[in-house]
Amino acid sequence: MDTVPTYTGAEGVPYASASTAQHFGGNNIKGLMLLQDTQLIETLAHFSRERIPERVVHAAGVGAWGEFEVTHDISELTDAKFLNGIGKKSKVLLRVSTVGPERGGADTIRDVRGWGMKIFTEEGNQDFVFNSIPVFFVRDPIKFPSLNRSHKRHPATNQGDPTMFWDFHNNNQEGIHAIMALFSDRGTPKTVRHLNAYSGHTYKITKEDGTFHYVKVHIKTNQGVETLTNDEATRLAGEAPGIHGVDLYESIAKGDFPSWTFFFQVMTPAQAENYRWNIFDMTKIWPHSDFPLIPVGKLTLNKNPGNYFAEIEQAAFSPSNMVPGIAPSADPLLQARMFAYNDAARYRLGVNYQQLPCNRAVSRVYCPFQRDGSMTFTDNYGGDPNYIGSDLKPINYKGKFGAHGYKIGGHEEWIGSVVGFTSEVVDDDFVQARMFWDMLGKQEGQQEHFVYNVACHLKGAIPQVQEKALGMLSNVYPVIAEKLRVSIGNLKKVAPLN
Numbered sequence: 007m008d009t010v011p012t013y014t015g016a017e018g019v020p021y022a023s024a025s026t027a028q029h030f031g032g033n034n035i036k037g038l039m040l041l042q043d044t045q046l047i048e049t050l051a052h053f054s055r056e057r058i059p060e061r062v063v064h065a066a067g068v069g070a071w072g073e074f075e076v077t078h079d080i081s082e083l084t085d086a087k088f089l090n091g092i093g094k095k096s097k098v099l100l101r102v103s104t105v106g107p108e109r110g111g112a113d114t115i116r117d118v119r120g121w122g123m124k125i126f127t128e129e130g131n132q133d134f135v136f137n138s139i140p141v142f143f144v145r146d147p148i149k150f151p152s153l154n155r156s157h158k159r160h161p162a163t164n165q166g167d168p169t170m171f172w173d174f175h176n177n178n179q180e181g182i183h184a185i186m187a188l189f190s191d192r193g194t195p196k197t198v199r200h201l202n203a204y205s206g207h208t209y210k211i212t213k214e215d216g217t218f219h220y221v222k223v224h225i226k227t228n229q230g231v232e233t234l235t236n237d238e239a240t241r242l243a244g245e246a247p248g249i250h251g252v253d254l255y256e257s258i259a260k261g262d263f264p265s266w267t268f269f270f271q272v273m274t275p276a277q278a279e280n281y282r283w284n285i286f287d288m289t290k291i292w293p294h295s296d297f298p299l300i301p302v303g304k305l306t307l308n309k310n311p312g313n314y315f316a317e318i319e320q321a322a323f324s325p326s327n328m329v330p331g332i333a334p335s336a337d338p339l340l341q342a343r344m345f346a347y348n349d350a351a352r353y354r355l356g357v358n359y360q361q362l363p364c365n366r367a368v369s370r371v372y373c374p375f376q377r378d379g380s381m382t383f384t385d386n387y388g389g390d391p392n393y394i395g396s397d398l399k400p401i402n403y404k405g406k407f408g409a410h411g412y413k414i415g416g417h418e419e420w421i422g423s424v425v426g427f428t429s430e431v432v433d434d435d436f437v438q439a440r441m442f443w444d445m446l447g448k449q450e451g452q453q454e455h456f457v458y459n460v461a462c463h464l465k466g467a468i469p470q471v472q473e474k475a476l477g478m479l480s481n482v483y484p485v486i487a488e489k490l491r492v493s494i495g496n497l498k499k500v501a502p503l504n
């Protein structure tokens with residue numbers, strides 16, 4: 007192929023210029039445009055359609071390619087092929103995002119960071135769709151849309167609104183630990199290279215013989231955790247809103263490849279039955295003193311995307327993408343997520359989003375009972391049978407237990423009746439938040455920062471909501487509410503308009 011390309015239209019037809027248009031009525035600035043001017047019409051028509059819906063949450067992100075390498079043997083615990091064999095490497099696509107802002111939102115705002123990771127394994131795609139905090143704000147999935155709307159724009163003013171934010175959390179206090187994590191300095195990471203990620207959810211890792219363990223996954227930065235203060239983050243949001251994208255891109259471009267270490271916390275089914283915390287409750291961690299971190303592997307980012315839209319914007323991650331050897335647990339939030347992401351991708355990218363190069367499995371895909379649909383760009387399985395149960399083309403099946411390694415019995419035996427369930431907030435929901443506050447106290451200045459960070463936000467809420475939020479935080483420790491009252495008072499003196 008020529009090194010200097012010849013310009014053509016999208017159908018490959020060469021044009022003499024990319025900047026002329028056909029004028030009727032004069033070879034100057036005055037003229038009528040013609041319907042026969044395909045080049046102009048196509049150029050304008052395509053431009054009007056070059057946006058796709060952005061992600062409803064996690065719309066702003068940065069991404070890169072890399073590799074996951076097994077560093078420790080855990081073949082006793084799981085058959086997952088990409089986790090077996092020290093030194094084994096698998097290709098990875100990673101996207102790190104803020105949650106609330108629209109595409110183009112400032113990188114340094116106070117927010118949870120999302121961690122969307124696709125590991126291209128020899129047995130299909132394994133996605134880890136995690137967050138930068140180990141707990142979540144709600145444990146009942148039906149609350150998820152409300153949670154996010156309360157963090158986004160007010161329906162009338164179209165502005166972010168602290169009243170809405172705190173009003174939601176005042177009435178859904180199970181998320182207190184997550185709120186505290188959000189308002190710690192971890193809520194403003196220095197760069198994406200300096201943050202940790204957590205599954206939060208409990209997953210299962212399984213063996214072909216039907217044995218399994220419960221796990222939580224922890225991904226720790228090898229660059230060390232570094233954060234910004236509230237004021238630094240606010241300043242950078244104005245001065246360098248794209249700083250996280252710039253930092254990641256430049257680090258990789260100059261060969262300074264960031265890396266992370268993967269750990270599992272592992273629990274037996276028997277331990278799960280008697281554990282102090284409900285392991286299916288996403289608002290709860292497992293303290294490391296109970297379940298230490300076991301190292302598993304290493305992620306290194308080593309390649310920038312060649313094209314952001316094609317490789318990062320079009321990437322689709324889903325918690326339901328699990329390879330044999332990894333399986334979901336009975337966490338209702340995880341169960342709901344296993345529906346929501348594929349559904350979102352079908353809306354955002356179209357029904358054949360799995361065929362896009364950035365999402366396509368590297369292992370052989372043979373799924374002839376799911377075909378056709380908008381934008382089919384494989385051979386669509388040619389003339390192979392499109393119905394289940396045919397003698398015309400033999401197919402091999404793999405594994406004993408079907409999808410996700412399930413066998414009959416064990417922790418997957420269910421009896422009961424259908425109930426409408428919503429969890430209730432009890433004092434136990436505040437215990438880990440207390441542990442978190444105590445932990446902040448072990449790092450110089452962190453409790454003070456937390457109080458200041460909350461005050462900067464809470465001062466924008468109406469008094470009634472402010473009072474209730476202080477009540478919620480005094481359920482953690484009364485002293486937090488007392489300190490906050492003082493801090494909000496001080497801020498109001500500085501900025502009376504708020």
Ligand code: HEM
Pocket residue numbers: 060061062063064067101102103119120121122135136137142146147148150204205206207288321322323339342343346347350351354
């Ligand atoms: C019921 C609870 C949840 C629901 C219904 C939900 C739903 C969604 C949806 C619809 C998207 C946009 C997907 C797209 O357009 O491609 C998304 C993105 C994301 N969510 Fe959730 N989510 C939930 C909870 C969580 C939790 C608990 C975590 C982390 C532990 C999480 C992490 C992420 C991440 C990292 C992304 C961005 C993925 C990317 O980079 O494309 N979400 N979520």
